[in-house]
Amino acid sequence: MTHLWRQWLRSGLLFGLGLLICCLVHGLSPLPLSLKVAAESAPLSSLVRQGVEHYQAGDFDQAIAHWQKALAQAKDARQQGIIYNNLAQAYRQVGQLDRAIEHWQQAARNYRALRQAGLQPLARVLVEQAQAYLELGQNRQAIALLCGETRSAPDCLSESALAIARRQSDAPGEALAWVGLADAYSSLGEYDRAFALYQNGIQLATSLNDPDALTTAFNNLGNLHVQWAERYRFQARSAALEGEAGEETRLKALESQNLADARQAYEQSWHHSQSVGRLAQATALINLNHFLEQFAAARERERIAQNRSQVLTLLAPEPASRPKAYALINLAKSLQATNNGQDLLQSQDLLNQALNVTQAIGDRRAESFALGSLGQLEEIRGQYDEAMRWTRQAQFAAQQVNAAESLYLWQWQAGRILNTRHDKAGAIRSYEAAIASLQRIRSDIITANRDLQFNFRDSVEPVYRELMALLLERGQGSGAAGQQEKLTLVPPAAHSKTQNSKLKAQNPLLPALSSSLPALSSPPSSIPPENLEKALDILERLKLAELQNYFGDECVELSQSQTGQNSVRTDPTVAVVYSVILKDHTEMILRAPGSHQLTSYPVPLNRAQMQQEIHLLRSLLEKRTTDEFIPQVQKIYNYLIRPLAADLAATEPRTLVFVNDGVLRNVPMSALHDGNQFLIEQYAIATAPSLKLTSGNPLNRHNLQALTAGLSIARPPFPGLDNVPDEAEGVRKILGGTKLLNQDFTLEKLATMLRSQNYPIVHMATHGKFGVDADSTFLLAYDNRIQIDQIDTLLRTRQRNNPVELLTLSACQTASGDERTALGIAGVAVRAGVASVVATLWYINDEATVQLIKTFYEQLRNPALSRAEALKNAQVAMIKDLDYSHPAVWSPFILVGNWL
Numbered sequence: 001m002t003h004l005w006r007q008w009l010r011s012g013l014l015f016g017l018g019l020l021i022c023c024l025v026h027g028l029s030p031l032p033l034s035l036k037v038a039a040e041s042a043p044l045s046s047l048v049r050q051g052v053e054h055y056q057a058g059d060f061d062q063a064i065a066h067w068q069k070a071l072a073q074a075k076d077a078r079q080q081g082i083i084y085n086n087l088a089q090a091y092r093q094v095g096q097l098d099r100a101i102e103h104w105q106q107a108a109r110n111y112r113a114l115r116q117a118g119l120q121p122l123a124r125v126l127v128e129q130a131q132a133y134l135e136l137g138q139n140r141q142a143i144a145l146l147c148g149e150t151r152s153a154p155d156c157l158s159e160s161a162l163a164i165a166r167r168q169s170d171a172p173g174e175a176l177a178w179v180g181l182a183d184a185y186s187s188l189g190e191y192d193r194a195f196a197l198y199q200n201g202i203q204l205a206t207s208l209n210d211p212d213a214l215t216t217a218f219n220n221l222g223n224l225h226v227q228w229a230e231r232y233r234f235q236a237r238s239a240a241l242e243g244e245a246g247e248e249t250r251l252k253a254l255e256s257q258n259l260a261d262a263r264q265a266y267e268q269s270w271h272h273s274q275s276v277g278r279l280a281q282a283t284a285l286i287n288l289n290h291f292l293e294q295f296a297a298a299r300e301r302e303r304i305a306q307n308r309s310q311v312l313t314l315l316a317p318e319p320a321s322r323p324k325a326y327a328l329i330n331l332a333k334s335l336q337a338t339n340n341g342q343d344l345l346q347s348q349d350l351l352n353q354a355l356n357v358t359q360a361i362g363d364r365r366a367e368s369f370a371l372g373s374l375g376q377l378e379e380i381r382g383q384y385d386e387a388m389r390w391t392r393q394a395q396f397a398a399q400q401v402n403a404a405e406s407l408y409l410w411q412w413q414a415g416r417i418l419n420t421r422h423d424k425a426g427a428i429r430s431y432e433a434a435i436a437s438l439q440r441i442r443s444d445i446i447t448a449n450r451d452l453q454f455n456f457r458d459s460v461e462p463v464y465r466e467l468m469a470l471l472l473e474r475g476q477g478s479g480a481a482g483q484q485e486k487l488t489l490v491p492p493a494a495h496s497k498t499q500n501s502k503l504k505a506q507n508p509l510l511p512a513l514s515s516s517l518p519a520l521s522s523p524p525s526s527i528p529p530e531n532l533e534k535a536l537d538i539l540e541r542l543k544l545a546e547l548q549n550y551f552g553d554e555c556v557e558l559s560q561s562q563t564g565q566n567s568v569r570t571d572p573t574v575a576v577v578y579s580v581i582l583k584d585h586t587e588m589i590l591r592a593p594g595s596h597q598l599t600s601y602p603v604p605l606n607r608a609q610m611q612q613e614i615h616l617l618r619s620l621l622e623k624r625t626t627d628e629f630i631p632q633v634q635k636i637y638n639y640l641i642r643p644l645a646a647d648l649a650a651t652e653p654r655t656l657v658f659v660n661d662g663v664l665r666n667v668p669m670s671a672l673h674d675g676n677q678f679l680i681e682q683y684a685i686a687t688a689p690s691l692k693l694t695s696g697n698p699l700n701r702h703n704l705q706a707l708t709a710g711l712s713i714a715r716p717p718f719p720g721l722d723n724v725p726d727e728a729e730g731v732r733k734i735l736g737g738t739k740l741l742n743q744d745f746t747l748e749k750l751a752t753m754l755r756s757q758n759y760p761i762v763h764m765a766t767h768g769k770f771g772v773d774a775d776s777t778f779l780l781a782y783d784n785r786i787q788i789d790q791i792d793t794l795l796r797t798r799q800r801n802n803p804v805e806l807l808t809l810s811a812c813q814t815a816s817g818d819e820r821t822a823l824g825i826a827g828v829a830v831r832a833g834v835a836s837v838v839a840t841l842w843y844i845n846d847e848a849t850v851q852l853i854k855t856f857y858e859q860l861r862n863p864a865l866s867r868a869e870a871l872k873n874a875q876v877a878m879i880k881d882l883d884y885s886h887p888a889v890w891s892p893f894i895l896v897g898n899w900l
Helices: 019-023 042-056 060-073 077-093 097-113 115-135 139-146 161-167 171-187 191-208 211-241 245-273 278-295 301-315 322-336 341-361 364-381 384-400 404-420 424-440 442-448 450-459 461-471 498-506 510-515 529-551 563-570 607-621 629-640 642-651 662-666 724-735 747-756 788-799 823-832 847-860 867-880
Strands: 574-581 586-591 598-603 655-659 684-687 706-710 737-741 761-770 778-780 785-787 806-814 836-840 893-897
Touching: 042 060, 042 077, 060 077, 077 097, 077 115, 097 115, 115 139, 115 161, 115 171, 139 161, 139 171, 161 171, 171 191, 171 211, 191 211, 211 245, 211 278, 245 278, 278 301, 278 322, 301 322, 322 341, 322 364, 341 364, 364 384, 364 404, 384 404, 404 424, 404 461, 424 461, 424 529, 450 461, 450 529, 461 529, 529 574, 529 586, 529 598, 529 823, 574 642, 574 662, 586 642, 598 642, 607 629, 607 662, 629 642, 684 867, 706 724, 706 747, 724 737, 724 761, 724 847, 737 747, 747 788, 761 823, 785 788, 788 823, 806 823, 806 847, 823 836, 823 893, 847 867, 867 893
Parallel strands: 574 655, 655 684, 684 893, 706 737, 706 761, 761 806, 806 836
Antiparallel strands: 574 586, 586 598, 761 778, 778 785, 836 893
16 A cells, blocks of 8 residues: 555744644654454454554544454464554554554564564664654654664664664665654754765665655755754854854855755755655645745745645645644644735634644644634734633643643733733733743753754743733832833942042043933832742743753753752842843842842833843943943943942842843943942852852862863964963962863863862863854863863763862853853853853953952952952952953953852
8 A cells, every 4th residue: 555644744944833843743754554464364454454444534533443453353463563553653643642652662562573574664663653752852762763872873773773774675764764863863953963864864765766755854854954044043143243244254154055955955845745645745835835935935925825725725635634734724824924814814714624623533732733823813813802712722622632832832822812801810820830831841842952942032931021021010100111201310429439530540531421321210119029039930940941942951950959049048148139131121139138038120121222232331341442331331230230229238248149131141240330339349249040050058168179271372263372371370379280281181181180080170261152052152172172061071970979169261252142142151050060150251361361360269268258259359459450450351250150
């Protein structure tokens, strides 16, 4: 019998149907349903045949019923293997992926029992099972089945699908395994490896003239190129904001090339699908059309419309099936994007058709998407009662099959609708439920699919931020948004200190600029205390999600003891300052020293305004040759700190711990200026990605030996760091330990030293960069770049017995153009279990660095001082030195993590 196209092609480009839908569209050619059972068992053969007939008609429940009866009668392993495989395919059709995997596992056991006679079906079964894992976002499990535990294809383990297919000369099965393996690595963000694997699969499928495999392989290759282009686009944007014109040009060229390659691949998929069947053609055409809508809509309107019509023609005669339902939903969503009245009517008709299909086949998971999409359509139309009715039904359907990946979407949707209807309490409950669902599937949607990293801001982050906005709403007549007129102007204090006299001597315009700058004072918070606590809890969860998304794995975990959070609430010397950047304003929240008391202060800067102001601040701070920074550091102080100043003065903390949001992570709080002094002159300052991710144990001063690694010689395009030898020797003299300089600073030697000895402090004086994702984050060693996952492996191995208390990175930089970049510094500490990181936000190579580092370590040896206070003293020493008083020199050094 012919192959059945029963699963639609994988597309990471769907229209707001939820993240896991991106994982539910792997479309490898399935192992055909089989009628081959023992000839002498006519009743058994009849049951299997009737099951196949029901399956082909789209009646999957009846197919399952017949095959379950057949399974009860089957006598030998081969018969059972056939029926288990058929049942698995049917369960996948109705969205029961867990049961499908169970049945493929059982089929594999039966085929293994047959030894050589069962090996060829075994390879195909393993491919099918791997595809189900991919649909669930469990990429590592899929890789283990397809190739084994190793990542190199020639080393695939003997019991993997690829190895079995090769031994059995099963070229079609091998081609499918190549493509499945490529899908897994593509989802993990390993695009180079995935590209090579797709090429292997395409080459083999071409030699076999296998249109099924070619349709799938080219479609998935198209997805890969789009994801690749997306990564280059984000990196190009960051390079542009950094002023790196050459790098921006290079990255944009790579983006354009990948988009061109993507289109070619989608066209090839459409071409080969025409030899497969109507559903394959419809699915390939939908994916091609989505690409055209996203990247070529202005030029291809006519073709897009023609493709939609052709898809409808292809789908009409197809029997009810899960792929058909999703195809109809996708087509409907594309019509909604036009926001045209006629298109919206057609979208509604298509969604009703999809709903009928899902109900006919009993697929509650797919039904929840049809129902939820109908709710979203009514939300777009402003018909909120109808929208809520559909949305509630979608929630119920998702709950019945435990489909958290769709449930969170409909809970979020319900929250939006309720908020529009002014039911704030109901909206908050719905948002809280959505986040609870997200927590259940966090590892799947945030970490398992690296190609979704850059969609995090659109698909997950808004749920957290919209809930925080609701919790931080004030009553009418108080608050921030739209209330700038109620904020009073407070002039900055007069200049009096010696250091500021020096600044004024360098810049005679300083007094005039300062006195002309307004500071903002706001009324006391009217936000209920319980809402402030809830908002901060949501913020903490968002911080964890951001870090997991940045690194694309599950290694970022909560501190088991949460000692950082506990120590703050009992330490009378530490105040915590949170920032929450919302769509229409910003909130600063102060946790008073040694208490649970929270106070909120509105700041009349929305997200876009905050980004503009902070980007300007960062660029001015880096200009060492001018004092243009002065008005801006005072302006930002007046926005962010001035409203808190009186409360801080009343409680007299010694240390401020900032849990900063968004773009605020890219600038040093120490450089903010009140007109008298820099903030670091008044308080020790630390930053934390989250208190729950920060340990709170004091530094053990009994052994402060350091492993110091430095690179002073040039490694193009990176210049030499002339002051590194002096810096490395200074660290060794103060702390003792081991020094690895230049040719001795290799990854291998670094790993050897960390394994062999206990170094509480690791100091690296070398170029480093924290980019928009983990792949563009590295440190430079003598022999190569050390990627962030390698750093993590080194430090995590060390910390199992003797944790690294402090990691210092003295010549790194974060790209200022993207607020994600500072996540890299925070993540190094959290991910590897390092208590604290001292790092630089921008690159500085100066003898001043040597002196600051030496002073810091000298101060750190004093048991009466915390880590934050040691850094404060080192920075204040720089400020007092006229030659080094410019914040470009001392302020890029920040302490992240444990401040004690």
